Amino acid sequence: MRRAVARGRILPQSLSTDPRYGRLSLKARVLYPLIWTSCDDQGRITGDPDEIKYAVCPNMDDISKEDIPKLLEEFEAQGFVRVYAASKRKAIQMLDWWEVQKKMQWAWPSEFPPPKGWRDRLRYKRGKEQVVTENWDSGESSPEQDMETISPEGSPESPPVTSPESPPENSPEKVLAGGEPEIQLPGRKKRKAEKKEDKNKNQEQEKDLRVRVNIISPENSGEHSGERTPPEGGLPGRGLFENLLAQITGARDGKESIARVGELYQVCAGRAPPYGRIGAIARKANYDFGYLAKLIWETAGKRPAGDLLDYVEGILRRAKGEQEKGHRSSVRPREDFSGRSW
Numbered sequence: 001m002r003r004a005v006a007r008g009r010i011l012p013q014s015l016s017t018d019p020r021y022g023r024l025s026l027k028a029r030v031l032y033p034l035i036w037t038s039c040d041d042q043g044r045i046t047g048d049p050d051e052i053k054y055a056v057c058p059n060m061d062d063i064s065k066e067d068i069p070k071l072l073e074e075f076e077a078q079g080f081v082r083v084y085a086a087s088k089r090k091a092i093q094m095l096d097w098w099e100v101q102k103k104m105q106w107a108w109p110s111e112f113p114p115p116k117g118w119r120d121r122l123r124y125k126r127g128k129e130q131v132v133t134e135n136w137d138s139g140e141s142s143p144e145q146d147m148e149t150i151s152p153e154g155s156p157e158s159p160p161v162t163s164p165e166s167p168p169e170n171s172p173e174k175v176l177a178g179g180e181p182e183i184q185l186p187g188r189k190k191r192k193a194e195k196k197e198d199k200n201k202n203q204e205q206e207k208d209l210r211v212r213v214n215i216i217s218p219e220n221s222g223e224h225s226g227e228r229t230p231p232e233g234g235l236p237g238r239g240l241f242e243n244l245l246a247q248i249t250g251a252r253d254g255k256e257s258i259a260r261v262g263e264l265y266q267v268c269a270g271r272a273p274p275y276g277r278i279g280a281i282a283r284k285a286n287y288d289f290g291y292l293a294k295l296i297w298e299t300a301g302k303r304p305a306g307d308l309l310d311y312v313e314g315i316l317r318r319a320k321g322e323q324e325k326g327h328r329s330s331v332r333p334r335e336d337f338s339g340r341s342w
Contacts, residue, residue, distance in 0.1 A: 043097025047090030268300035
């Protein structure tokens with residue numbers, strides 16, 4: 001199944017004619033675009049072969065985790081990537097990332113620190129009002145422009161910048177960039193108009209945010225409406241969550257179940273899944289992978305401010321506490337959205 005995070009990634013148009021790409025081995029040519037489409041907003045992904053295998057090509061028997069270190073060396077030799085040490089594990093930086101991803105509207109910080117000499121380009125929402133930007137123009141900014149700034153629409157404390165020729169704020173008329181005058185409304189009407197404009201702007205930003213991380217809540221996924229558009233390769237007439245749940249509950253063994261739950265996590269969180277942690281949480285859920293998938297999906301639909309898996313673990317801890325106190329367990333039995341027991 002195609003990962004939802006790939007829908008927000010653009011492969012370079014010149015890849016097929018790039019001489020560097022032509023010098024790669026056949027396996028490397030297959031792996032490179034898969035790694036590219038699985039990167040975060042800064043063009044980074046884990047450098048651990050085990051995590052790459054299960055996050056990028058879990059169903060490809062021709063590319064094993066033993067092959068991956070050698071393939072990464074090919075990428076480095078051709079100048080495609082930089083593999084570097086990030087804290088306690090390795091990370092990969094795609095060196096051509098910002099030459100291709102020029103039309104991104106939002107770019108969140110990476111969980112990996114940047115390699116030495118690399119400058120991140122950031123534009124993301126902090127809280128309800130602030131939009132944080134850094135190095136966002138064209139990549140040709142001077143070092144002075146690389147300092148983090150809060151954009152005017154996000155910082156209520158930023159004073160408006162006016163040129164000597166512009167009229168003062170309290171003048172009855174200001175000239176816009178297009179040469180047309182902006183009529184200043186009376187106090188109360190002006191404040192109402194500004195509130196309406198801010199509300200529309202926030203709604204557009206929220207919409208862009210949901211598209212960026214590809215979070216589809218039960219309300220708009222087709223579970224509560226007639227629109228049930230399955231992902232590519234999905235079954236006709238079924239929603240996104242139902243497709244993923246069918247694959248998770250129909251997995252052959254625990255290893256495949258964790259891989260499928262990881263795919264659901266990547267759809268909801270927009271980042272490479274931490275398989276080790278997912279396995280540990282599955283153990284706390286008595287290896288009931290269907291229930292774990294439902295918790296991840298419903299928690300993502302509420303759009304938590306912190307780490308998604310922290311919230312899931314909190315739910316499981318509370319359920320265990322209730323069970324130990326003799327209350328009715330919230331773990332078994334469970335029902336899906338249609339009322340059927342799992």
